Amino acid sequence: MSDLTHVEFKSVSRSFGGVPVLRGINARFSSGETTVLMGPNGAGKSTLLSILGTRLSPTRGQVHFLAGSDPLDKHQVRAQLGWLSHEPFAYLELSGRANIELTLRLHGLDASHYERIAERVGLGKFAERPLGTMSRGQKQRVALGRAICNNPRLLLLDEPWTGLDQDSQKLVERIADESVRAGCILLIVSHEPGTAERLGARELVLRGGKLEPTS
Numbered sequence: 435m436s437d438l439t440h441v442e443f444k445s446v447s448r449s450f451g452g453v454p455v456l457r458g459i460n461a462r463f464s465s466g467e468t469t470v471l472m473g474p475n476g477a478g479k480s481t482l483l484s485i486l487g488t489r490l491s492p493t494r495g496q497v498h499f500l501a502g503s504d505p506l507d508k509h510q511v512r513a514q515l516g517w518l519s520h521e522p523f524a525y526l527e528l529s530g531r532a533n534i535e536l537t538l539r540l541h542g543l544d545a546s547h548y549e550r551i552a553e554r555v556g557l558g559k560f561a562e563r564p565l566g567t568m569s570r571g572q573k574q575r576v577a578l579g580r581a582i583c584n585n586p587r588l589l590l591l592d593e594p595w596t597g598l599d600q601d602s603q604k605l606v607e608r609i610a611d612e613s614v615r616a617g618c619i620l621l622i623v624s625h626e627p628g629t630a631e632r633l634g635a636r637e638l639v640l641r642g643g644k645l646e647p648t649s
Contacts, residue, residue, distance in 0.1 A: 436501030438514050438587040440464040441486060441619065446495035448481050455481045457643040468620045468635035477640045479623050486621060487517055487590050513541065516586030520596040522577040526566035530557060530576035533565060534583060541584040555579045556605060571602040578609060589613050591622045
């Protein structure tokens with residue numbers, strides 16, 4: 435399967451029950467590039483993220499997932515997708531290790547890859563406990579391990595630093611930087627001013643369903 439190299443939004447709009455949420459979005463997200471998406475609550479950030487992550491389709495307009503000039507279908511994109519939210523969205527009754535091993539198997543990878551991932555995201559003995567017994571930071575380390583277990587070419591980070599201590603925040607930033615250096619397309623949704631400047635990233639501001647012109 436060819437590696438995803440860029441995603442193009444062409445006049446993308448999305449409505450729910452006739453209410454417009456995104457209005458004529460034109461944007462390009464490229465390999466080796468970090469984009470920070472800013473905007474107030476209700477601006478449409480989650481909807482844009484869900485379209486980029488293939489969970490939603492546009493009401494109007496087109497989204498092209500491309501490997502060079504070759505189009506990729508949703509199944510090919512999802513095989514190369516990693517997603518980290520401010521909530522772990524994992525099985526609370528399973529151990530952290532079991533959650534990651536399950537994700538590996540879903541991607542057709544052997545569970546033996548767990549040790550490599552555990553070392554990369556700093557999982558200790560706590561990962562043998564049920565996820566529901568873990569602290570916020572420990573849960574996010576497990577969730578981050580799940581997000582990167584397939585070496586994604588498209589990595590979506592939705593408010594990834596919410597409620598994390600300084601060490602966990604630095605871990606997320608390190609993994610994000612490593613992923614981009616490896617050619618990943620990275621989109622970070624954030625409310626924190628200065629995030630793009632701190633990460634040396636491109637900033638997009640979404641307001642009222644429209645992207646504001648960049649200066």
